[in-house]
Amino acid sequence: MLKKKIATLIIAAALAAVSLAGCGAMPSIGGSETGSTEEKAGADASEETDADGKVTLRIVDWSDGSANQREEFHKKYMEEHPDVNIEYTMLTVDQFKNTIVTMIKSGEGPDLFPIPVGLTLNTAVKEGWYQPINGFVGEDFADRFDALSFEEGVTHIGEDWYTITEVMPTIQCLFFYNKDVLDAAGVKEIPSTYSQFREACRKVTENGKGNVYGLIDGGKQMNRMDVLARSLAAAAGGKVAATTKVLADQGAAPYDTEEMRLALDLIRGLVDDRSIHPDTINISAPEARELFAQGQAAFLCQGMWCIAQWDETYPDLNYGVMSVPVPDGVADTYVQGGELSPWMGIYKQSKHPKEAAEYLMALYSEEYGYQSSCVEDGIFVSVIPSINEAYMTNEVMKQYYTIAEETSRVVPTIVKRDEKANDFYAEIKDVQPSLGAIVQGIISQSIPDYETALQTLADESTKEWKRACEAVGMDYAALEFPNWDTARDYTDEDYEALR
Template sequence: MKLSLRTMTQAIAVSSLISLSACSTADSPPAASAQANAAGGSPGADNGQVVLRIMDWSDSVKQLREEFHRKFTEKYPNIRIEYTQLTIDQFKNTVLTAVKTNDAPDLFPVPTGMKLTTLVKENWFQPLDPFIDDTFKNMFVEGTFQNGTTMVDGKIYSIPEALSLPSTLVFYNKKLFKEAGLDPQKPPVTYNEFRDYARKITAAGKGKYYGIIEGGKQSNRWLSTLREWSSLGGSGLNGSAPVSLVTKQPTYDSQPVLDLFALFKGLAQDGSFHPKTMSISAPEARALFAQDQAGFIIQGAWNVGVWNKDNPQLDYGVMAPPLPESGLKGSIPVTSNSAWIGLSAKSKHPKEAALYLKEFYGGDFFQAKRVESGDSFSVVKGVNEKYAKAPQLKAYYDIVQQYGRMIPDPSVRNPDTAAIFAEFKDVHPDAGEILSAVVAGAMKDEKSALALYSKQLGTAWNSAIEAAKGKGAKVSGSDFEFPNWDPMKNYTADDYKALK
């Protein structure tokens, strides 16, 4: 059963968009800032302007965002945008400090690894409902707003950034394929073929290019690849919880995982990884791939817009993750719409913030241009059908249709499970860090390391469940068990109802 466009829009969420380096931009008309500085105060403080502070990590659309801000301030000259863009890791640390010191931006996303329900209880965000109307709410595709993800107790607290696809498909360089004697129309299908292709590309490169490049210093990228690729082999791992949907335990040492480790260990032993891999971020790897320095890169759909704009000479294709020799036994996990941007509980400008969101999602510029650029699909009705033109983005979507399936979301089944995540303390090194160490040659016995990690993770997870229960949360380990889940089918609203 393939995912239709409607099913995808109901199911899939924001992916982790990651920027190259921290940068801060104040996207206001120069004259406004000059007036404010001349008055001896902060920009906009004495001239009747409202300073709207926004922070996120959306580097792939930085230029579009800046243009949107210019247009916004031209339309609403009483509002000055103070926009800060960070890497995804920097954002989490920065916003934690900002919230604790009562200096949070007016609008900012839910940090990765944190749950909206928990943050609402901790008074990070306020509901958007008083500032948005039904016309605005009805712009979005069905399934955008639901309790446990973007809503809490029936109120909207957050909106997804974009209709994101799973972030671990493979881009491949057709030019380097040809130079290595490989057919660009026949990308590798299995682990063995993938390793063989990478080896041949590396040999053909003679030090000028290599088989594969990754943003190796970002452990989250290794972890995403581990979960999604091993899920195709039947691991049942995903990003919704540390519990495998197959074993109902935090099992990171199953055979599908070990098979994946064997592939990456082999790639490293062959010398197929670009020598800069372990010292660079994902955006840096993306830039080197665009310079024809590697045959493969594992990345998300957002790269399409960046490459098509900045590297029009790049001749590349998109392929599904390779499969283990044992064959296809699962699907790429596709999750429900996740929370992204929300309104700070401390914001003094909620009406202006809501106006920003209305223009960001419902205006005549940003959503259309973003989809047209090939960056991503929109969560706004009709935009994708009208503006999606990049062939690589369409190919990415088609592959997810073929291999992706909607998985059950414990937060939808029981929103109180957020209390478990609030108590959960992750174990390190985690599975992504272990994979990173294996590729770097710093770890030899991955099987023992994964077994120990799985054991420690299980202890930490059970402790979090008990701690949440001790604080009154109505939760249990069974909230993460879905006996009617089929790894080859979409998990639907009817499946949730069948559990009751």
């Protein structure tokens, strides 16, 4: 019955997506719905059971990269907890954002769910989405974690612990390459520059004769297109914030810059060469990952999560990892280092917070094998240091991690500079077409004049950021970091120097 409810809500969310898509902050769900009812979601509510005498935990997220490991974890967990049923729903990132709002509005929020991309913890807590987990987890639970996996406004608000981050931050923009496809096209060297990359893609496409292409990606997912553009622009030397974050450069939103134009010129060049797989604009990241493994493309820009999926379903796939290509003649550049992100928390109106917390403790334990199998299979770097030390044995994962560490830099974030930044992020609205949408338009050839689109995005974003700053009483100058040197990590000392 509960699964049917979730399915119904997902359909409802899909119908509502058009009206929600233009909003930067999530729609408010406050009011009477988040009053005294949710305050009862404590120990008494946790004792409620289903008709069969079992507790049903409903969990919704987007962790497709670890689907097999999660399935095994659930089997073992329910064997060890015969009084618990787990109903797990996995969506794409884009589906999740709209679906979770609909579920919570209807009063059918799952017991455990992550914060949608682009929503801050402060906003989610104010809207009554989550309750603290402090009182439900064991005293030694926090001691297992890397100290860097905790951050004010990400996992904690003051002394209250609301969410657990899923993984230690690792960049999601390195390029996988299919060695056999490159060999067949006569590409002998792994490209490192824009021109080398475009030429390699051209050769592969020409040799593929309509069956194999240079580049494939999940073009249907705007977030993946945004990551692609931002990483290429950063590699060109641009001062560009990480996805969903805001940084100004020379007083303006840094979209209409030489570095961003170079990045989009490369994508346009691949389109002109017909080197991008024609299905790209219509497929998701998991679908792109599948077609890459089938040998339909030479390159794919995604994250570490691909590794385990390919090892499971395509054990003979002959592939490697390379850094983000840079413009010819450019050196000592970077890509934006991964930022700590909030992930799973307990719904404030959950009837089973105690059982939900027990699930979380098991999910992050070595005993149940989820963390260790994900690290061993190359899916992610765990937030539990002892597990990384014991289980990081996958060679491709080591290669990905090494390149990520060598090429990424910690970029400044306004949240660490001004406490009003969380209010700012809750206030700002998306400007359309967004950067990801512009990249989609280039690939689909629906936006031929992307330079004008970038200029408009920069101008309108600058206006919107200034408006949002004024609305929350934040100094617009806090969005710019004049002492930021992209050749090195931005440090606490750098923040202090601006005070």
